[in-house]
Amino acid sequence: MRLAIFDLDNTLIAGDSDHGWGEFMVAQGMVDPVVYKQANDQFYADYERGEMDLQAYLNFSLEPLTRYSLAELEALHQKFMLEVVEPMRLPQAEALLAKHRADGDYLLIITSTNGFITKPIAAALGVDDILATDAEIIDGRYTGKMTGTPCFQDGKITRLHQWLKTAADKGFDGDLTDCYFYSDSINDLPLMQEVDNPVAVDPDDALRQHAEQQGWPVISLRD
Secondary structure, three states: OOEEEEOOEOOOEOOOHHHHHHHHHHHOOOOOOOHHHHHHHHHHHHHHOOOOOHHHHHHHHHHHHHHOOHHHHHHHHHHHHHHHHHHHEOHHHHHHHHHHHHOOOEEEEEEEEEHHHHHHHHHHHOOOEEEEEEEEEEOOEEEEEEEOOOOOOHHHHHHHHHHHOOHHHHOOOOOOOOOEEEEOOHHHHHHHOOOOEEEEEOOOHHHHHHHHHHOOOEEOOOO
């Protein structure tokens, strides 16, 4: 079975779910509308330049989760899915997933965005598994901290190899031969260089330039 790996934000969906969750919290009155929005936008701009301080961002973005029970957060996330994520869905992206699924490939999302936000999105897209930055839960509450290796830049490679050690239990044989990885972001260059078939999807300028220099396919799922 071949492995087909996908970034999520701005690759399989037309937007950034992490930034979108921040905007959703502002709209719901969950956070300070001026201070939080300004910081959320700045972190996103830093990410797009490949210069984001991940730890600072996680401290910022995970703290609001500590204020609510898991049940309250689940209800909020359902509203977020309907109002924010649903309009981001891309028919061409879902057709690409369907093609790989029909070819018998194992579909894996690897995203830096935390699992609270992204696991329901992955379930809606029907992929086989997802690796995301993990937010810590103790005694039924988010603590505002992450656990394990963050799924960001080189961390995506670390997390993938950790996952491969248990892949047989998930029905995948662990062979990376002819593996695909689809991404929009220069932040994902380390993992793109690890696979046989890197594909730049609606890429940022830095990734587009690198992909063209390397002769990698550059596609759009939005045209």
